[in-house]
Amino acid sequence: MLLKFTKMHGAGNDFVVVDxxxxxxxxxxxxxxxxxxxxxxxxxDQVLVVEAPSNPQVDFGYRIYNADGNEVEQCGNGARCFxxxxxxxxxxxxxxxxxxxxxxxxxxxxRNRQDVEVNMGVPEFEPDAIPFRAAxxxxxxxxxxxxxxxxxxVLSMGNPHAVLRVESTADAPVAELGPLLxxxxxxxxxxxxxxxxxxxxxxxxxxxxxxGVGETLACGTGACAAAxxxxxxGWLRDVVTVELPGGKLSIxxxxxxxxxxxxxxxxxxxxxxxxI
Numbered sequence: 001m002l003l004k005f006t007k008m009h010g011a012g013n014d015f016v017v018v019d020x021x022x023x024x025x026x027x028x029x030x031x032x033x034x035x036x037x038x039x040x041x042x043x044x045d046q047v048l049v050v051e052a053p054s055n056p057q058v059d060f061g062y063r064i065y066n067a068d069g070n071e072v073e074q075c076g077n078g079a080r081c082f083x084x085x086x087x088x089x090x091x092x093x094x095x096x097x098x099x100x101x102x103x104x105x106x107x108x109x110x111r112n113r114q115d116v117e118v119n120m121g122v123p124e125f126e127p128d129a130i131p132f133r134a135a136x137x138x139x140x141x142x143x144x145x146x147x148x149x150x151x152x153x154v155l156s157m158g159n160p161h162a163v164l165r166v167e168s169t170a171d172a173p174v175a176e177l178g179p180l181l182x183x184x185x186x187x188x189x190x191x192x193x194x195x196x197x198x199x200x201x202x203x204x205x206x207x208x209x210x211x212g213v214g215e216t217l218a219c220g221t222g223a224c225a226a227a228x229x230x231x232x233x234g235w236l237r238d239v240v241t242v243e244l245p246g247g248k249l250s251i252x253x254x255x256x257x258x259x260x261x262x263x264x265x266x267x268x269x270x271x272x273x274x275x276i
Contacts (some may be wrong), residue, residue: 010245012217076220103158178209217246
């Protein structure tokens with residue numbers, strides 16, 4: 001089959017977006033790996049799929065696959081690109097859309113042609129729901145790996161995150177520690193690992209090692225998780241600018257029980273088709 005796609009990115013976190021409403025096909029893990037392959041396919045961090053929703057009260061279904069072919073629950077940068085895609089492809093004329101993900105329903109709001117605001121939902125801290133193996137909920141947890149113990153904040157933004165505070169993201173051991181923590185036995189579904197440098201009460205720098213992908217130029221849910229963790233520790237205030245290698249995101253969170261709001265850019269790189 002000749003499959004049409006659009007290559008997009010949000011702050012450098014790049015995606016292949018596939019409309020499976022007008023095209024009738026079921027992606028297999030090997031198809032995802034081909035699309036994501038930067039040498040033999042199109043190349044991306046994640047493949048995003050637009051589908052009809054199972055709930056008639058929701059506008060679209062949204063499925064996310066990491067480059068390794070595994071489906072994941074949530075992707076914030078992808079959600080922004082998703083909103084721009086369905087609007088520009090005239091799959092909807094709404095400026096505010098509701099989208100069904102594996103982690104629940106989220107709301108996407110087009111601020112202008114490029115910037116999208118996403119209601120990412122309420123963060124989850126209970127270990128069983130993340131999922132994370134811990135005796136009880138805590139503000140941070142010691143994790144031992146490779147003979148060292150590191151302190152991490154652990155929470156879910158629809159997908160699991162571990163956040164470490166570092167003195168400098170430039171010197172953070174992302175390549176060494178990221179894979180070890182991603183596969184740590186206390187995370188039964190693996191985990192995304194964020195390395196956060198606090199710049200001020202309203203600004204952080206962040207690098208993220210994403211499960212099934214590796215380090216990416218940006219991670220929307222990772223930005224949300226880092227900001228939330230910093231706010232719970234008292235290091236940050238309720239509105240935070242997150243500087244990632246690929247660009248900046250704005251995150252706001254009013255506190256326990258409240259949803260996280262993320263705003264950031266989108267970009268269309270090119271369109272094409274590939275035989276799968």
